[in-house]
Amino acid sequence: MSRLFKASVIENRQVIKNHFLLTLHPLDNIGKPRPGNFFMISVDNCLDPLLKRPFSIHRWLGRDFQILYRVAGKGTSILSNRKPGDTLEIIGPLGNAFPSLRSNNKIIMVAGGLGIAPILGLAETINKYRPLCFYGARTHEELLCIDELISLGIEPVISTDDGSLGEKGNIVDVLKKYLSSQLPPPPRFCLYACGPGPMLIALSDLAKTFNLKGYIALEQNMACGLGTCLGCVVNTTDGYKRVCREGPVFPINEVIWE
Amino acid sequence: MSRLFKASVIENRQVIKNHFLLTLHPLDNIGKPRPGNFFMISVDNCLDPLLKRPFSIHRWLGRDFQILYRVAGKGTSILSNRKPGDTLEIIGPLGNAFPSLRSNNKIIMVAGGLGIAPILGLAETINKYRPLCFYGARTHEELLCIDELISLGIEPVISTDDGSLGEKGNIVDVLKKYLSSQLPPPPRFCLYACGPGPMLIALSDLAKTFNLKGYIALEQNMACGLGTCLGCVVNTTDGYKRVCREGPVFPINEVIWE
């Protein structure tokens, strides 16, 4: 079992515009990834792009696993052209994971946009605890995995920026309304979140306001993914921490937003 | 009609180890290439490899055309992975061509190794003049296009370095023997040759010895293929000349070998 392995592409399916679901078959034995973990993937063998790219584990299928990704630039664009049978070099699983549930906690999962990628995998492991799920996207087409959530017994509360499905507006505001309706909110509520920076910042404020605990999965440019380059840090109350090593999941109140 | 065009890969077939026959379908109208002309081909869209790579026209199929190439390094290795349906950006046809036959000439085609690539295309246009063909390779497996030559009515004289087919030894020595047997060689003999450097040098000496005219297709590292970078020069009796512009075909007695 090695964290440096090759995997062959089983499927690389466009789910909506610019978004792809990649199913990989590791050619070696790999460790079972936990929700929040990520993989560093070589999208090509040439020197440009040079570095591997980080992607969260989306779903673990026993031996195969899935990545849900968006075409953001050069690397992901090349990745989207990979075909079944192609072989990719990968490092992982890497990083920490969403912490296991304490018995008395009620988890509120919050996903913004593609933040659903790790959140679905999380949902699969904790659905027995009947977590709540708040999930926002720009428009109803970009709401992915709704069926999967429902089949896990999780009925997500939904919002879209354009109001095309669920409430109109951003998901943190919807969550805020919910929490306000619960006043005083049970202190056993705990947020597990992933999404774009502005969402996470708003969520931090919310957590502060309602005095909630929570964990958020962060992103940062990465070179090694192993903790050696010190390139992927974020500022925390405890100094700079490496997203690839101490993260990507951080206690929400520890992250210092500039 | 433009010399900058895209073409889709029809077939990219390995003919022997490391050697591929690429059939391309231009997506725009292109000029009909003449034997000796070459194309600058982008093997990929990324920045590494950066420059297009030069390849001789092998066969012109009316609208589609073929390139016969060897995996020599990074670029050709990537090219060998291109699949039917892939689109390549190409410039060409470029460069000069083997000159048209003067009526009283008897052409001796000489090919060394992959030098057969342009020579076969040449054979297709001049076979009616019943040229002679001397063709050498390292071993019998690397003798390509023999059937094609024969079907053009040209029975090549063959040599291999290892003696596995035809005479053992290099093709220039074989040609020398032939010319010696013709002494004095008819001055209307004219060499049309392509092959590795050492072969062309030996052939130059031979041409001098027997006072033969001849034309050789040269290779040189290229950046633009258009005559602007001045990167592809070879030294001639008339100063530095651009292989991409004044060449790739040069009178054999004009080239100065260092």
Place this chain on the structure above:
Amino acid sequence: MNLTTNLGKLKLKNPVMTASGTFGYGKEYSEFIDLNNLGAIVVKGISLKPMKGNPDPRICETPCGMLNAIGLQNAGLKEFIKQQLPYLRNFNTKIIVNILGTSINEYIELAENLEAAGVDAIELNVSCPNVKKGGIVFGTDIKIFEELIRDVRRRTRLPLITKLSPNTADIKLFAKAAEDAGSDIISLINTITGMSINIKTRRSRLANITGGLSGPAIRPVAVRMVWECFKTVKVPIIGMGGIISAEDAIEFILAGASAVAVGTANFVNPIATLDILEGIKSFMSGNNIKSLKELTGTVKC
């Protein structure tokens, strides 16, 4: 949208020009693009006498870049004025001539003759690393560098561009010296000296042993230098070094360039210049930018 680009008294219809030595004298590219659409054509370096250049091989590819040691091959001033300039004059674009000499007097003679011949501007190549007798000494010794610019300045009214070498510890010093000596414009960067060895033959891949590195590989170095110079001098800057796309060009503009020159990209894609111009236009309209002046040097720091 106003694409007009004023580099002091040199007025371009748009900010996209060609980099010297990568566009020949324009003719070869007229097959692919309408030269009228270029902001300016900067031609291959011209010397007083013809130069035959370096032996071959002269170029090789490196990761995301290439090395060249052309050795300033050119047909010389007279031939340029007789053969190339008349053709270039058919187009409604500025013609800038890159010049190089082995003495200050040669530069002056070149400038005077080119002014008489009616070119639009002169670019002093003081930074070519390939020819021992070429401009390199002017590019690395700051005193001679200043003297050269000052002397040429006195003898021509043409807009004077000084092209800076990146092979220096502090390019700001040269930018400042060029400005002080009367250069109207600075352009940067020229190539970075490099070397590549074929391990099979155990020889350099270039007959000249070393050559100049160009292409996307050097872009971060070039952008940094443009930004440093922008903070140092007031004269307008022509930015270049690894520009392949409109995004790259805009990077240089944000770093402080008023115009950009496209070099190695012309080899990769003969319509690169106009692709880049189109991309700049759509960036401007997409971001509601009326004039590139709004962008030059506005990287937030």
Place this chain on the structure above:
Amino acid sequence: MNLTTNLGKLKLKNPVMTASGTFGYGKEYSEFIDLNNLGAIVVKGISLKPMKGNPDPRICETPCGMLNAIGLQNAGLKEFIKQQLPYLRNFNTKIIVNILGTSINEYIELAENLEAAGVDAIELNVSCPNVKKGGIVFGTDIKIFEELIRDVRRRTRLPLITKLSPNTADIKLFAKAAEDAGSDIISLINTITGMSINIKTRRSRLANITGGLSGPAIRPVAVRMVWECFKTVKVPIIGMGGIISAEDAIEFILAGASAVAVGTANFVNPIATLDILEGIKSFMSGNNIKSLKELTGTVKC
């Protein structure tokens, strides 16, 4: 085949080492490779006091390369000796410590303490371009540079490596100065200062604005500088800058390196060092080379 590599009094079992800052303190890579097989491990730069480093983002990718502005984050000398060194001592490989200070005395104190702690050699980082208070002044002012080396030399018997910056007009001068001042070995190149701008946000991609360029993009520059230094000094050279494969490593050796360091490649491929070592071995056996000494600096010119 003899892979032993003598860098003066520093004897390595083979010529492949890690480049400072790209291999942490070894631990993370022990999962992927047997550290016993490395010629040497050069650890991330150590300062007297802990340094917290630069704000994020600290890295970004560029064509065939990357920029970094880590800002020399490290836990400081004491922590290194207590926490990292004991682990590294479990392996049969040389431990070289890259050090940086804001004054000559700091460098001396670092060297003395590390000698007492039993490391195998010291690499003077005088060339990090990222921290204003860091070593940069030592790397660009040749007088202070010489003084630093001379003073550290007097206070330690450890093999002394001086790491040279490429951000200079003439690296030969620094190579010579390092040799004259008593450096046993020189290593080169450190990163080239660069910058990259995100045109959407109009900010530098690095919080520090500029950063150091590394990776294959800079290899031609590094090879050229190794070759220049090889012709200038007699002390052995550790070559680095963009080495990804054994072919690249051999290029540096032909240019004049006695050993090579692998940097950015470790990020791309965590087993890069040993892949390169294997590749060097098969090159040697394929070409009937008994010892790398036969190759160092033998590029035909």
